[in-house]
Amino acid sequence: MNKNEFFLELKSVLEAEDVELKENTVLRDLEQYDSLAILGIIAFIDEKFNKRLSAENFGKVTSVQSLMTLIGEERFEENG
Amino acid sequence: MGVRLSAIEYFLPKGTITNQDLEKEFTDWNAKKIEDKTGIRIRHVAGDDETALDLAYEAATMVFKNILREKVDFLLLCTQSPDYFLPTSACILQNKLGLRTDIGAIDFNQGCSGFIYGLAVAKGLIQSGVARHVLLITAETYTKMIHPKDKGNRTIFGDGAAAVILEASEEDYLSEFVLGTDGRGFNNLFVPNGAFRNKYNPVAVETSDENGSIRTENHLYMNGPEIFNFTISAVPQVLAKILEKNKTDLNHIDYVIFHQANKFMIEYLRKKIGIPPEKFYSNMLETGNTVSSTIPIALKDCLNRGILKKGDKVLLVGFGVGYSWGGTILKL
Numbered sequence: 001m002n003k004n005e006f007f008l009e010l011k012s013v014l015e016a017e018d019v020e021l022k023e024n025t026v027l028r029d030l031e032q033y034d035s036l037a038i039l040g041i042i043a044f045i046d047e048k049f050n051k052r053l054s055a056e057n058f059g060k061v062t063s064v065q066s067l068m069t070l071i072g073e074e075r076f077e078e079n080g
Numbered sequence: 081m082g083v084r085l086s087a088i089e090y091f092l093p094k095g096t097i098t099n100q101d102l103e104k105e106f107t108d109w110n111a112k113k114i115e116d117k118t119g120i121r122i123r124h125v126a127g128d129d130e131t132a133l134d135l136a137y138e139a140a141t142m143v144f145k146n147i148l149r150e151k152v153d154f155l156l157l158c159t160q161s162p163d164y165f166l167p168t169s170a171c172i173l174q175n176k177l178g179l180r181t182d183i184g185a186i187d188f189n190q191g192c193s194g195f196i197y198g199l200a201v202a203k204g205l206i207q208s209g210v211a212r213h214v215l216l217i218t219a220e221t222y223t224k225m226i227h228p229k230d231k232g233n234r235t236i237f238g239d240g241a242a243a244v245i246l247e248a249s250e251e252d253y254l255s256e257f258v259l260g261t262d263g264r265g266f267n268n269l270f271v272p273n274g275a276f277r278n279k280y281n282p283v284a285v286e287t288s289d290e291n292g293s294i295r296t297e298n299h300l301y302m303n304g305p306e307i308f309n310f311t312i313s314a315v316p317q318v319l320a321k322i323l324e325k326n327k328t329d330l331n332h333i334d335y336v337i338f339h340q341a342n343k344f345m346i347e348y349l350r351k352k353i354g355i356p357p358e359k360f361y362s363n364m365l366e367t368g369n370t371v372s373s374t375i376p377i378a379l380k381d382c383l384n385r386g387i388l389k390k391g392d393k394v395l396l397v398g399f400g401v402g403y404s405w406g407g408t409i410l411k412l
Binding site: 028031034035036038039040042043046047052053054055058059 | 108113117118232268290291293303304305306308309312313344345348352
């Protein structure tokens with residue numbers, strides 16, 4: 001998955017269609033980022049990356065970039 | 081000797097909390113969003129003077145419309161909300177229900193997997209000749225353990241009880257069981273204070289999590305992300321093992337009922353495992369997550385609505401607090 005695709009999918013998971021997501025977007029500042037949204041992100045990362053993030057790791061998530069770092073930078077292709 | 085389920089009923093307390101009620105209390109919560117994501121519109125709440133034992137009594141009384149209470153020779157009560165530290169609620173219930181005194185009666189403390197564990201124990205009791213008619217009851221009042229300002233848990237959980245009769249039969253209607261336990265996850269869903277490890281603290285400090293849910297160590301705590309991670313790992317494996325152990329596959333299963341934790345979680349599990357939607361039950365709209373009673377409530381609703389009929393094979397999986405999990409195939 002490239003980064004643009006990731007941003008689009010994450011927007012859909014968060015139901016934050018009006019928000020422009022970029023690496024430096026602070027997820028915690030989004031009104032959509034609540035306990036239900038976190039379950040959505042866990043499901044999304046399990047489905048697309050076959051990876052499970054612990055609650056402890058989730059506690060460290062601030063920006064979109066920090067989430068991508070947890071998933072693993074190598075899992076993202078450059079934007080095509 | 082086999083075992084069959086010959087009666088099933090459930091009881092919900094009269095008190096309710098609607099999504100509109102929650103929206104009024106928690107201004108950043110949206111009633112429609114709650115229903116869309118969790119699949120819950122109403123949860124029932126036991127009154128201040130109404131305990132799990134009372135709910136159990138009501139559910140059992142309904143069962144006795146279909147079977148003579150004199151036949152019951154073992155009472156199994158699954159609850160994590162006992163009336164007293166001692167004696168066991170099942171003993172009090174034996175008397176309240178007017179059951180015979182020459183029978184066994186025990187509580188067992190289990191949560192979301194509790195109905196499955198009850199079926200497994202009942203099967204053991206019947207097949208070993210200890211009992212012929214087991215009254216299995218699940219009864220829970222988690223709402224009493226939740227902090228009033230705990231937005232997340234108040235949204236998910238509701239109170240309720242279910243009662244079933246398992247009886248000896250020539251044909252076996254309960255398949256092989258798969259059970260599992262992993263106590264490493266104990267503190268991801270627990271009530272820290274109030275028993276003997278940590279006593280109830282009358283001046284416990286209120287803390288707020290990042291979603292604005294407030295609680296103290298005297299109240300129920302659930303680490304939602306970790307519980308979800310656990311279910312993603314455990315449930316697909318349990319289901320595969322149940323099918324393997326019983327030498328069958330999903331094509332030969334008429335219907336699948338998981339513990340109704342919340343709609344989002346079980347829908348994700350359904351998709352991940354690849355269970356067709358028409359074979360999968362997801363309905364906690366007017367109950368919420370009633371812990372050990374979700375599976376029997378779902379079974380009864382499916383029978384009432386004609387979704388299930390006699391002879392159908394239903395794969396059941398319970399999972400949660402403990403961590404504890406289990407599953408089996410029930411032929412109706």
